[in-house]
Structure formats: structure tokens, C-alpha cells
Amino acid sequence: MSAALPAAAPRGAPRLRLDARHVPLAVTVGLLLALLIVGGVRYPGFFTLQVMLNLLIDNAFLCIVATGMTFVILTGGIDLSVGAVAALTTMISAVLLRQHASPLLVIPLVLLLGALYGGVQGVLIERCRLQPFMVTLAGMFLARGLCYVISTESIVISAPFYAAVAQLRVPLLAQASLSVGALLALLVVGAGAWLAHASEFGRTVYAIGGSEASALLMGLPVRSTLVGVYALSGACAALGGVVITFDMQSGYGQHAAGLELDAIAAVVIGGTMLRGGTGYVLGSFVGVLILGVILTLITFDGTLNSWWTRIAIGALLLAFCLLQRLQGRGGRKETR
């Protein structure tokens, strides 16, 4: 498809013309820049490197979860269980650490459990042909419920390893620094982008999102990829939960409340179509940053209340959905 496009373009057309598929991503990046400029002009001290890096540090867990969610949405599915899985991760970590388990054992274990949890949901969706929405909804109930079965109270994590990781800052230039969580987020986004655009797994994901029936007919490993996508999302949610334990130093059933909505919003704002097949991991990363900038702007302003965040996110969601819709119409007209 992409190889055929330049040939189809009329001769002498400007080379800089945006590919229609890149419009949502371009709008997303443009919006991020605009928000940053507004912030920089209105609030002194906004345009410092550390404020920018704090965007990443404060939203590291969301970056990680949104990356996993991008893959799920690219296949045309949805994963509502991510927030609950992250909360369950913090809970299991806290309980194991209270029993003096080694953090180096606990972290791989919870990641594995997250992948397993997502994988089981994937099997239910793929083998039993159940709706992703319903399966992951049940998964959300189950994971949150398990949190409360473990304990209704918050469990403090007192392992020195977690305290050390939380305080560790990786210095960058000009006295600015990044946290371990932020580095993990960058790593996950990088790996996610590679996986989506340069691996067989990623190509199958896009193919399934385009048309599952065609992907099956093409002989692509649709079944294992679908299960893999949900396992990946579960593992990302668990890693997000690990980053939350670094930040919070506790396990609690109400951690990461509403995380699934923020992640879906970030993915949609990042230009990924909810019906699957189109979108970018990097777009979701930018989407997370936009959500972060809005929060930061509201904090810097000081007169706006936190509920404006929700209204702003809702408005952005609407704007991007309408944009995608317009684009979808335009695209269809072109092909006809």
C-alpha cells in the first residue's frame, strides 16, 4: 500500500504532502507543541527541561500501559482490565515483599502473572469468540476484587530496594534528571515501536485490525497473535503497576483507578483508530504527553480545578474521534 502511493500521486506533486494516514499523528504532535507554547508563554518557569522531564516521570506508568493498550486497540479490541491489573500487581508485590521475598524475584514474578492474566483473557476472547469488552470487563472486576480479597487496606512497602529505586535519579544535562520509571517507560515505548513496525508480530497485529478474515486467509498466525496482544497488554499493565509501587511505596486496591480510561484516551488522542488497523505506538506516547501537559497546565494555573482535566480530556477525545471520522469519510471517497 505504502509503496503504491507515491506512484499513484500525480507528477510534480510536492514531496512534502502529508500522507493521509499521518494526519492524525501530525495533528497530535501539533497539539502537543501548541499546548507547550501556550504554557511557555503564559507561565514563567514552564519551559524548563525539568518540567518537561517531569511530564515523563509523572506519567511513566501511563506511557507503559498505553503502549500495551495500543496493540490491543490496533487489533480492534479493547482492554478494560489494565487499571485493575496494575492495582493487583501493587497488591501482590506488597504482600510478597512483606513476607521478605527478594524484589529481584517479585518483579519478574508479577510481570509474568500480568502476562498470564492478559493471556487468559486473550484465550477467552480468541478461542471462545467472546467480546473483548465483556471479557476484559470481567477481568477488571476480578482483578479489583482479588485486590480487596487480599486486603481492603493499603499495605506499605518497606523494602529498601523500592525506596532506593524511588529515590534514584539518572542525571541528564543541566541538572535535570529522570527517574527509573521514566527510563522504563522510554524503553517500553521504544520496544513497542520496534515491535509494531519492524516485527512479524506487529505486521500481523495491523493485518488483524484491517480485516481478521483476510489475515486468516493470508495464513498469518492470527490466533497466537491475538492471545499475545492481550498477554502483552497484561504484562505492560503489570509493569505499570511496578512503576506505581516505586512511586507510592504501597500496595492498594484503589491504586490506578480509572487508568484504563486514561490509557484509552491517550491511545485515541495519539491517532489510533478504535476500530483497529491504523495507528502508531509513538502516537500514544505523544497522547500521554498531551494528557500530562494538560494536567501540568492546570497545576501551573492554580485557579482551575482538577475536574477541568476530565472535561478537557473528554473534549479532546471528541475532537479526535470526529477528526478520525472525517478522515475515514475522506479516505473512503478517495478509494471509490
Add this chain to the structure above:
Amino acid sequence: MSGAASRRWRTGSQPLLWPALALAALLAINALFDHGFLVISWRAGHLSGSLVDVLNRAAPLALVASGMTLVIALRGIDISVGAVLAIAATVAALVINGSSAAAATGGGPHLAVALSAALAAAALCGLWNGLLVVGAGLQPIVATLVLMVAGRGAAQLLAGGQIITIYNASYADLGNGFLLGVPIAVVVAAAIVLLLAVTLRCTALDLFIRAIGCNPAAARNAGIRAGLITMSCYVFCALCAGCAGVLVSANVRSADASHAGELIELDAILAVTLGGTSLAGGHYSLAGTLIGALIIQTMTAMIYTLGVPPETNLVVKAAVVIAVMLLQSPHVRRGLRRLATRHVLGEGA
């Protein structure tokens, strides 16, 4: 008619059979562990007993789920009902407090104003959802996601981030009072659902909804005004959520913009699927939805009667959702049937 019905019973495809059996089983378990569970007595001028309690608590959910049934029958979904519920509750609380501050008489007209304001706000939300789905052609889940995210923010904005306490006694009666011995919440829910059922039965609306749900394009070609009907269903769903918001806020005598109706969208969808309505659209059962809502509430009551810690409520709910989904899945059914026949054949040989 009766022949067809009995044939359906024999083939086991009677849609209400399984939900009704599940409800009966849950009630039986409750009655087994709490001998007074099924007893309804007349105390202090009204009906009282565990069953009345279950009905009373299930009323808001049953309302929301009834509206949701229509939307799901049209291949849609409305995940904004929780936010709409919060908006309606907040608007009602603001109006009733404002008017009772002006005139402390607390008479009927103020109540009517508050109720109509709440329902108008809910209808507006429904209209918004309908416009996004029908007018802009967005996927229902995305279109209602917008209001789900922004709606709670708007409700908090209206309430100024506070939980509004309601002092009006007649408003509080809506959630706590009794009419002829029956809880008013149950009367309200029953009246609305009955009205809906009669409308569906006595007009072609039922047929139209099924037609649109089965195949929207074909329905449109057949001359059904699919857009108008879809739009009205979203408005009706929001109105149901608004009524539920009034009942919920009246019951606790306060409107909590950030937590009122939290997760009710999920419970409502669960009630609808438990009742045998397919999420794929076209086939729906209002009676099934009511049974589904009762199942959810009876399950909650059961957790208390069994003395299981209430924290397990979510886990039990999840287990039920998964079990019901698996039982409804044609793939799984086929697999089970194959397994059963193999078993029978194996025993025969």
C-alpha cells in the same frame, strides 16, 4: 402459539429459562441460609423483609439496565449512564436546595421543578450521545466514552467539587418513602418499565428495534426511520439514568458528583447480558434484563447472608459474568454438546 412455545421449551432455547433458574437458585440459597429471607411482613405501615430490600436496592439498576437494553438491542452501548446519573443527581440537588432556601415550605411545586430539571439535564445528555452516534456516526462505545469522561467533570463543576446534602424531606421520601406500603423507588421503576413494555408491545417499536439491531441497512431500506429511533433510544436510556440518579440521591439524601453511580454502567451491561440480550444487537428481552438486575442484587444480598466478606462481591460478580458469557457463546455451546454426545456414545459402546 402454545405449540411453538412448548417446542421452544423442549429445545432448550427458551431465552428466559436460564436467567430465571439462576435467580431461583440464588433465592433458594439465600432462603437456605437465612430462614427469614423469603418472609414478607407488614411492619410500621409498609411491607418489609429481605425481598423488599432486594427489590428496593435493585430499582435504580433495573431502571438503568432497561434503558441500556434498548440501546444494546440497537447494536449500541451506553457507558455514560453513570456520569449521566451523577449529573442528574447534582442538578436535582442544586435546584431543590436553591428553591427550598427561597421558600422553606418544601411543597410540591419545588419538587416538580427539581425533578424536571434533573430529567431535562439527563435528556440533554442523551441527545448529545444520540447526536454523536447518529449524526456524527461515531462508534457508540467511543461516543459515550466522551460523556463518560467529561460528564463526571461537568457534574463536579456544577457541584463545585462538593457533596451536596439534600434537606428537602419530600425529595428524600422518593428514595426512602413508601406508597401503599411499597417502596417508592420500586413503584417508580416498575411504572417506567411497565410504560416501556406497554409501548413496545402496543406499537411497532419493538419490531423496528429488532429490525434495526439485526440489520441497520436493511431496516433503513425498508423505510424504518432508524436515525430517529436510535436517537430516541439513547435519550430514553439517559432519562432512565436520570431517574435512577434522583432515586439514588434521594436514598442517601445527598448528591456525590464523583462517586454517585460509579460502575453502574458495568452493572447495567452485566444485567442486560445476564438477561439473555445479545451484545451483537437485534435480540433483546426486557423481562430478562429485570431478572438480570435482580440476580445482581440477590447475589449481593447472598454475600451478606452467607457471611462472606463483602470484598468478595467483585470476584463473585466476575465469576458470574464469565460463566454466563461462556454459556451464551455459541462456540462453547457447540463444544459442550460435542463433548456430551461423545460421552454418551462412549458409554453406549
